[in-house]
Amino acid sequence: MCIMEKIQDNNRQNTAAVHYRAAYRKEKRTNRRLVLALIIITCILAFLLIKISASSAEAERLGSQAQKYYTSIVVEPGDSLWSIAEKYRTEQYSSIYDYMQEIMDINHLHSENLTSGNTICIPYYK
Structure with missing residues (x-):
């Protein structure tokens, strides 16, 4: 293998490594966004569940309240x-x-x- 072929082969490997690292960072960023979205959705659902529970307890209390x-x-x-x-x-x-x-x-x-x-x-x- 001549020097030019080695240089071209080395350039291809470097290019592949750069693309691999970019894809890895993109996948990592996507995974972080997905986890963040799941955490936000979980918090919203927990808040709504607490709100609904409190509202039903308040309605029950008001329904049984004396005049x-x-x-x-x-x-x-x-x-x-x-x-x-x-x-x-x-x-x-x-x-x-x-x-x-x-x-x-x-x-x-x-x-x-x-x-x-x-x-x-x-x-x-x-």
């Missing part, structure tokens, strides 16, 4: 806003103070003092 009603009561001697709240408060109120505040707001009361014989409106759930 709010109002009634009026006459304040008896010895009654206080606290004693009335203890008697009529339901589990929908997080605290007795929240319930007392709602009674005060509904009746436009500026203090917790009540006068016997007066009628006040109170909320309740059924």
Whole structure:
């Protein structure tokens, strides 16, 4: 084999190696993009599943939620806003103070003092 043939053979091998490396990099880049796309799709599906689950739980909670009603009561001697709240408060109120505040707001009361014989409106759930 002469020197020219060796040079041409060497050039062909170098060209093949360059093409092989380029194809390898392209395949590697394609694989990375595919993995990234799968990760993104998985995250989106997980988010949607959580969202749907939370929505159905919220709908179930709202469907079984009691309705709010109002009634009026006459304040008896010895009654206080606290004693009335203890008697009529339901589990929908997080605290007795929240319930007392709602009674005060509904009746436009500026203090917790009540006068016997007066009628006040109170909320309740059924």
